[in-house]
Amino acid sequence: MDAVVVPMEHGLALAAVLFSIGLIGVMVRRNIILILMSVEVMLNACGLAFIVAGAKWGAADGQIMFMLILSIAAAEVVVGLGLLLQVHRRVGSIDIDETSRLRG
Amino acid sequence: MSDQQLLAILPHILLTTVILIQMMVIAFARNLRTTVAISVIALILTGLAFIPVYSLIPIMVTPLIVLDGYAIYYSGLILMSSTAVTLMAYDYFKDRGEKQDEFFMLLLFATLGALILVCSSHFASMILGLELLGVSIYTMISYPHKGLLTLEAALKYLILSGVSSTFILFGAALIYAVGGKLGFAELASVALETRDSGEIFLTAGSALIFAGIMFKLSVTPFHMWTPDVYEGAPAPVTAFVATVSKGAIFAITLRLFTSSNLIEVPSILTGLSVVAILSMLVGNLLALRQDNVKRILAYSSIAHLGYLMVAFIAAGMIGGKVLAIEASSYFLFAYFITTLGAFGVVTIVSLPNTEADAGDISNYEGLFWRRPMLAIMFTLTLLSLAGIPLTVGFIGKFYIFTAGVTTTLWLLLSVVIIGSGIGIFYYLRIIFAMTKRTETDVTKIEIPIAGGWVMASVTAAILFFGIYPTPIVNLINNLVLSIT
Numbered sequence: 001m002d003a004v005v006v007p008m009e010h011g012l013a014l015a016a017v018l019f020s021i022g023l024i025g026v027m028v029r030r031n032i033i034l035i036l037m038s039v040e041v042m043l044n045a046c047g048l049a050f051i052v053a054g055a056k057w058g059a060a061d062g063q064i065m066f067m068l069i070l071s072i073a074a075a076e077v078v079v080g081l082g083l084l085l086q087v088h089r090r091v092g093s094i095d096i097d098e099t100s101r102l103r104g
Numbered sequence: 105m106s107d108q109q110l111l112a113i114l115p116h117i118l119l120t121t122v123i124l125i126q127m128m129v130i131a132f133a134r135n136l137r138t139t140v141a142i143s144v145i146a147l148i149l150t151g152l153a154f155i156p157v158y159s160l161i162p163i164m165v166t167p168l169i170v171l172d173g174y175a176i177y178y179s180g181l182i183l184m185s186s187t188a189v190t191l192m193a194y195d196y197f198k199d200r201g202e203k204q205d206e207f208f209m210l211l212l213f214a215t216l217g218a219l220i221l222v223c224s225s226h227f228a229s230m231i232l233g234l235e236l237l238g239v240s241i242y243t244m245i246s247y248p249h250k251g252l253l254t255l256e257a258a259l260k261y262l263i264l265s266g267v268s269s270t271f272i273l274f275g276a277a278l279i280y281a282v283g284g285k286l287g288f289a290e291l292a293s294v295a296l297e298t299r300d301s302g303e304i305f306l307t308a309g310s311a312l313i314f315a316g317i318m319f320k321l322s323v324t325p326f327h328m329w330t331p332d333v334y335e336g337a338p339a340p341v342t343a344f345v346a347t348v349s350k351g352a353i354f355a356i357t358l359r360l361f362t363s364s365n366l367i368e369v370p371s372i373l374t375g376l377s378v379v380a381i382l383s384m385l386v387g388n389l390l391a392l393r394q395d396n397v398k399r400i401l402a403y404s405s406i407a408h409l410g411y412l413m414v415a416f417i418a419a420g421m422i423g424g425k426v427l428a429i430e431a432s433s434y435f436l437f438a439y440f441i442t443t444l445g446a447f448g449v450v451t452i453v454s455l456p457n458t459e460a461d462a463g464d465i466s467n468y469e470g471l472f473w474r475r476p477m478l479a480i481m482f483t484l485t486l487l488s489l490a491g492i493p494l495t496v497g498f499i500g501k502f503y504i505f506t507a508g509v510t511t512t513l514w515l516l517l518s519v520v521i522i523g524s525g526i527g528i529f530y531y532l533r534i535i536f537a538m539t540k541r542t543e544t545d546v547t548k549i550e551i552p553i554a555g556g557w558v559m560a561s562v563t564a565a566i567l568f569f570g571i572y573p574t575p576i577v578n579l580i581n582n583l584v585l586s587i588t
Binding site for chain 1: 232266273
């Protein structure tokens with residue numbers, strides 16, 4: 001076999017980088033849509049890590065976990081966007097600082 | 105799947121079926137009383153369905169779900185708590201406009217998630233349970249549509265809970281990369297094999313999972329969302345978040361880390377000790393500065409989770425596992441009924457004002473003269489939270505102490521003592537506010553029937569099990585110690 005095999009560590013490193021990008025996005029972004037997108041990036045980074053790990057073990061578990069993550073992400077984002085609509089209707093803005101009334 | 109396995113997950117199947125029936129009933133004949141009745145009957149039936157399961161335990165149902173005594177005990181706690189929250193929520197929502205029925209469906213969904221969580225033995229079912237619980241709770245928090253406060257609380261909870269789920273998932277992925285296993289019991293061999301080689305993935309994975317779980321349990325330094333969510337959410341939902349959600353997540357954490365031996369990774373134990381000490385100190389100290397009863401209870405819950413962490417750490421020490429599981433199970437029982445009592449009072453006091461919950465401490469001034477029974481019940485729950493003898497909270501704290509002494513965790517124990525000492529101040533502050541004679545703002549507080557029953561049984565339980573804890577201790581010994 002002369003196919004080039006990507007080592008597992010590389011895949012995991014990529015997933016870790018994506019995860020960090022998402023985490024930074026959640027922390028620095030002020031637009032709620034972008035925060036939700038950053039959470040999506042983090043979830044998909046987890047999915048990538050599962051697929052890479054699953055490929056190493058040659059088992060389907062990793063891919064099944066990825067499908068589970070996909071459906072979870074969808075459910076989470078549906079509720080998130082629903083809340084976002086309500087916030088926009090009430091405040092006229094989707095900036096998280098402008099919606100902040102609680103002391104934190 | 106064999107008949108026995110089907111029988112073992114009968115409670116979950118039953119609850120799912122009833123939720124679907126309830127959905128149909130709401131669609132065709134919307135009536136709040138009927139919906140609540142279906143909810144209560146569903147919860148009781150699910151509880152009864154656990155009786156035949158008792159003769160089968162321990163039993164694995166696919167690699168995803170295990171039903172053992174531990175799962176049954178915590179399922180019982182969850183069902184009890186959900187029933188109380190359902191009754192409280194009925195009082196809360198019945199005078200707040202139309203279309204409140206779906207709330208009770210969401211409550212059942214969240215309960216189902218918690219039930220799956222406590223009996224999961226695999227990362228997939230754990231994530232499924234966590235999300236079923238979480239997504240239902242976001243919606244429950246924002247359900248009343250009263251204003252920005254609830255929306256903001258829901259949004260904050262959604263983002264932070266989502267982020268913490270990704271932490272757990274990424275940690276699970278790393279552990280899977282090392283061991284190729286996702287079931288908790290199989291992880292034990294992985295943890296043993298890789299411990300000496302200093303496997304960095306395993307430590308990083310467990311640390312990430314822990315960080316995610318700490319977020320959901322709201323212990324310091326991941327506690328920032330708690331006071332906001334407690335304040336913004338409607339009082340019955342706060343009671344649900346404080347009891348069912350935290351209890352179920354703690355139960356699964358204990359199962360995950362004891363059955364997989366991951367807790368014995370030394371760096372994890374050190375990290376946990378720091379987290380426990382910080383929670384006890386920060387929770388109690390910040391509660392001193394609050395004027396809002398819901399926020400005080402939030403900080404008090406942070407401190408209580410800190411106490412619980414002491415038992416958790418004891419589980420990782422040599423010879424501490426059995427006692428620690430016993431201690432945390434009793435402590436959680438005490439915490440459940442006491443917290444339900446406290447938020448039950450907040451719910452009842454909030455009933456006359458449909459605009460916002462009675463958070464500010466001034467709402468409670470003179471309660472002793474206006475509603476003596478309610479004030480006495482609240483005093484009792486606060487004393488139980490403070491851990492005064494003859495209440496159930498004292499026995500819970502005593503158990504934590506025993507677990508700590510057996511495993512010689514002296515530093516942690518001294519912080520428990522300091523924390524409890526500080527705690528008495530702010531609990532007494534609420535009690536003193538209730539005894540104050542006030543002429544202003546004499547809003548009429550009626551004790552509703554459903555909420556009144558909940559409060560009466562909770563108060564009775566706090567006193568009874570505070571004086572005579574043997575029934576619960578026996579139950580725990582019979583059920584919980586069979587953890588697999």
